[in-house]
Amino acid sequence: METATTEYSRRRWLTFLLGTSLGATLVSFLYPVLRYLVPPETSEPSLSEVELDVKASDIAPNSGRIVPFSGKPVILFRTAAGELRALTATCTHLACTVQYRGDRSDIWCACHNGVYDTNGTNISGPPPRPLTRLDVAVRGEKIVIRRA
Amino acid sequence: MSSAAPDRGPLGAALAWVQDRIGWEGIAHLAEKKQVPIHRYTIYYYLGGMALFLFLVQVATGILLLLYYRPSASEAFESVQYIMAEVPFGWLIRSIHSWGANIFVGVIVAHMLSVFFLRAYRAPREMTWITGALLLFLALGFGFSGYLLPWNTLAFFATKVGTDVPAQLPGLGPLLSRILRGGSDVTGATLSRFYGIHVAILPAITTVLLGAHVVLVQQKGMSVPLSVESKKYRTMKFVPDFLLRDAVGWLVAVGLLAALAAFFPWELGVKADPFSPAPAGIRPEWYFLSMFQGLKYLPAEIAGVPGEMVGVLFFGLVGAVLVLVPLLDRRASRGLPSPWWNRLAVLALIGALVLTILALRPPPGAAP
Numbered sequence: 001m002e003t004a005t006t007e008y009s010r011r012r013w014l015t016f017l018l019g020t021s022l023g024a025t026l027v028s029f030l031y032p033v034l035r036y037l038v039p040p041e042t043s044e045p046s047l048s049e050v051e052l053d054v055k056a057s058d059i060a061p062n063s064g065r066i067v068p069f070s071g072k073p074v075i076l077f078r079t080a081a082g083e084l085r086a087l088t089a090t091c092t093h094l095a096c097t098v099q100y101r102g103d104r105s106d107i108w109c110a111c112h113n114g115v116y117d118t119n120g121t122n123i124s125g126p127p128p129r130p131l132t133r134l135d136v137a138v139r140g141e142k143i144v145i146r147r148a
Numbered sequence: 149m150s151s152a153a154p155d156r157g158p159l160g161a162a163l164a165w166v167q168d169r170i171g172w173e174g175i176a177h178l179a180e181k182k183q184v185p186i187h188r189y190t191i192y193y194y195l196g197g198m199a200l201f202l203f204l205v206q207v208a209t210g211i212l213l214l215l216y217y218r219p220s221a222s223e224a225f226e227s228v229q230y231i232m233a234e235v236p237f238g239w240l241i242r243s244i245h246s247w248g249a250n251i252f253v254g255v256i257v258a259h260m261l262s263v264f265f266l267r268a269y270r271a272p273r274e275m276t277w278i279t280g281a282l283l284l285f286l287a288l289g290f291g292f293s294g295y296l297l298p299w300n301t302l303a304f305f306a307t308k309v310g311t312d313v314p315a316q317l318p319g320l321g322p323l324l325s326r327i328l329r330g331g332s333d334v335t336g337a338t339l340s341r342f343y344g345i346h347v348a349i350l351p352a353i354t355t356v357l358l359g360a361h362v363v364l365v366q367q368k369g370m371s372v373p374l375s376v377e378s379k380k381y382r383t384m385k386f387v388p389d390f391l392l393r394d395a396v397g398w399l400v401a402v403g404l405l406a407a408l409a410a411f412f413p414w415e416l417g418v419k420a421d422p423f424s425p426a427p428a429g430i431r432p433e434w435y436f437l438s439m440f441q442g443l444k445y446l447p448a449e450i451a452g453v454p455g456e457m458v459g460v461l462f463f464g465l466v467g468a469v470l471v472l473v474p475l476l477d478r479r480a481s482r483g484l485p486s487p488w489w490n491r492l493a494v495l496a497l498i499g500a501l502v503l504t505i506l507a508l509r510p511p512p513g514a515a516p
Contacts, residue, residue, distance in 0.1 A: 095312040099425030128448040
C-alpha cells in the first residue's frame with residue numbers, strides 16, 4: 001500500500017508540473033497577442049500653434065466652421081458681435097463634432113442634442129464638461145490658432 | 149436516407165462507398181428521429197430556422213462584397229460606390245446585405261421574445277438560451293462594425309459615439325475604447341480594425357457559438373410550453389415535414405429581400421469627413437435607437453456620477469440580466485408560471501418602444 005501512496009503523490013506532483021508548464025506556455029502565447037491588440041501611442045506632432053489657410057474675412061459674423069488643429073477638429077467661429085473665437089470641437093459627452101448654430105448663436109452637438117454657449121460652457125443637454133478655449137489671432141490675412 | 153442498395157448502379161455504389169466512409173447512418177438516424185411538437189404555438193418554432201437562414205444569406209452576400217470592397221479611409225467609400233453603381237448586380241448584393249442585416253436582427257429579437265414568453269429557457273435548456281443571448285450580442289456587433297465599413301458621415305459619427313460608450317466605464321473603459329478604435333480617435337485605423345472584426349473575428353466566434361446553439365437544440369429537443377406540456381399533443385417529423393415548411397418561409401424571405409433591394413436600394417450617403425460637424429438628424433440603426441435616445445435624456449451628472457457612465461452601466465446590467473434569465477427565473481425551472489418576469493419584460497419592451505419612437509421624430513432646430 002505504501003507504494004500506491006507514493007505513486008499517488010508522485011502523480012500529483014507531475015500533474016502539478018504539467019499544469020503550471022502548460023499555464024506558463026499559454027501566458028507566454030497570450031501576452032504578446034494582448035499587447036498587440038492595444039495600438040501604440042502615436043507620436044503625432046503636437047503643435048501648439050497652427051496657421052490656417054483661412055482668411056479672417058472668410059468667416060462672417062454669427063457663423064463658424066471646423067478646422068483641423070494637430071489632428072483634432074476645432075470649431076472656429078465669429079460671434080454675432082464680430083469676435084473670432086476657437087474651441088475644441090469634440091463634444092465632451094460622446095465625442096461627436098459640434099457645429100455653430102447661427103439662428104440661436106450657440107454651439108450644438110447633433111448627436112445627443114448637447115448645447116454650449118459661445119464661451120464653450122455646457123448649458124443644456126448631456127455634455128458633462130465645457131469645450132476647451134483656444135487663442136485666435138489674425139496675422140496679416142491668415143488666422144492663427146494657439147493652445148491657450 | 150437509408151444506405152444505397154448495391155443494385156442501384158454506379159452512382160448508387162459510389163454513394164454507398166462515401167456513406168460507409170463518413171458514418172452517414174448516425175446523421176441519417178438523427179434526421180429520421182427528430183420530431184417537432186404540434187400545438188397552438190408551433191409557429192414560433194420557425195423563427196430559429198429563419199434566423200439561421202438569414203445568417204447564411206449574410207455570409208453569402210458578405211463574401212461576395214469582399215471581392216470588391218477596399219478597407220481603407222481613402223478607398224472604402226469609393227469601392228462601395230463602385231459596387232452600387234458599376235458592378236453588375238452590385239446594388240442587389242449590397243442592398244440584400246444591408247436589408248438582410250436589419251431583418252436578421254428583427255428575426256432574432258422575435259425568436260428571443262417567443263422563447264422568453266414560452267419559457268423555453270427553463271431547465272434543461274439554460275445553455276441554449278445563454279448561447280442564444282450571446283449570439284444576439286454578436287449580431288449587434290456585426291451590425292455595429294459593418295455599419296462603419298462604407299465610411300460615410302452617418303457611420304463615422306455613429307462609430308465615434310459607439311466607441312466612446314465603453315470609454316465611460318470606470319477602470320478599463322478608456323483602454324477598451326482605444327483597442328476598439330485602434331487609436332485615440334476614429335480614423336482609418338478604426339476602419340481596418342472594424343473590417344477585421346466584421347469579416348474574421350466575429351464570424352469565427354459566431355461559428356463556434358452558433359454550432360453549440362444548434363447542437364444543444366438537437367440534444368435537448370424542442371421545448372414545449374408549460375401550458376401544453378401536461379396535455380397530449382401530436383408531433384410532425386422534422387425531415388421532411390417541418391423542413392419543407394421552413395423552406396417555404398425561406399423562399400418568401402429571399403423574395404422579400406430581393407423586392408426591398410430592388411425598390412429601396414440601400415443608401416450610401418456622403419463620404420465621411422473627420423473635419424465636418426455631425427449632421428442634424430443623425431441617428432444609428434433602429435436596434436440602437438432606444439439606447440441612443442436614452443443617452444440624450446441622461447443629465448450630465450446623476451448623484452455625482454457622470455450621466456453617461458450611469459447609462460452605460462445600466463445597459464450592461466440589462467445585458468447581463470438578459471443572458472442570465474434562465475438562472476434567475478427559478479420558478480420556470482420548477483415548472484411553475486413566473487408572471488413577474490412577464491411584467492418586467494413587457495415593461496422593458498414598452499420602454500424601449502417609446503424611446504425608439506421618440507428617436508424617430510424629426511430632429512429639433514437644425515443648423516442653418
